Amino acid sequence: AVTRTFSIIKPDATRRNLTGAVTKALEDAGLRVVASKRIHMTREQAEGFYAVHKERPFFGDLVAFMTSGPVVVQVLEGEDAVKRNRDIMGATNPADAAEGTIRKSFAESIEANSVHGSDSDENAAIEIAFFFKPEEIVG
Ligand code: CMP
Numbered sequence: 001a002v003t004r005t006f007s008i009i010k011p012d013a014t015r016r017n018l019t020g021a022v023t024k025a026l027e028d029a030g031l032r033v034v035a036s037k038r039i040h041m042t043r044e045q046a047e048g049f050y051a052v053h054k055e056r057p058f059f060g061d062l063v064a065f066m067t068s069g070p071v072v073v074q075v076l077e078g079e080d081a082v083k084r085n086r087d088i089m090g091a092t093n094p095a096d097a098a099e100g101t102i103r104k105s106f107a108e109s110i111e112a113n114s115v116h117g118s119d120s121d122e123n124a125a126i127e128i129a130f131f132f133k134p135e136e137i138v139g
Contacts, residue, residue, distance in 0.1 A: 004034070004137075005081040005118045006127035011069035012112035014038070019072055022115060025102050026076060029088035035075035035128075035137040041067050049130055058111065065111050073131045077139055082124055085117040 009022050023033060041049075046066040053059050078084055090101025094113060097104035107113040118124035128137070 002077060002079055003081045003121060003124070004075055004077050004128060005031075005085045005124045006116075006131070007074040007076050007085060007118075008066075008116035009072040009074070010112065010114055010116065011065065011071055012108050013106060013114040014070045014072060016106075018106055018114070022102055022106065023072075023074075025088055025105070026074075026085070029078075029084055031076040031078040031081060031084060031088075033074050034077045034139045035132050036072060037131075037136075038070050038072045039131075040070050043067055045130075049127070061111060075128050075132060075137050082118055082121055086119070089115050089117050 007026065009019055013019065013022055019038075026033070043063060046063040047054075050059065050062055050066070053062065056062075076085055088102055090097030090103040090107075092103075092113060093110040094103045094107035095110075097107065102115050103113050107115075118127050
């Protein structure tokens, strides 16, 4: 089925001017960008978005990193979008990511790993609603 997922192009990627390269990889994988905006996340936004990781030892560093520069938040649409996006992103740790994936090509580290993608349809809906109003999504 055609579904939607939520993506973030992270500060390590925007800093290296890779917004286009990352977006091209997503498009080449069969995903369509149906919403996109460049923002500088506030600490409150980053803490709220990553609330499920609050107890993890890397939480403070993660929030600091995600607020260290601009990000591009996107809604992606396509056949089985969550899985398709996870496949093209590659493993969280670029050291484990398969050849040809975004993280293998571009990520600097497990933290500065260039992209975020939703891990389920349920979380995709929550994450999309966190950053976008319905009228900002144009399918
Ligand atoms: P993301 O998909 O955005 O969700 C949580 C993020 O935490 C993850 O990608 C990583 O970039 C970041 N992170 C930093 N350190 C770790 C770690 N040790 N294990 C898992 N994720 C980590």
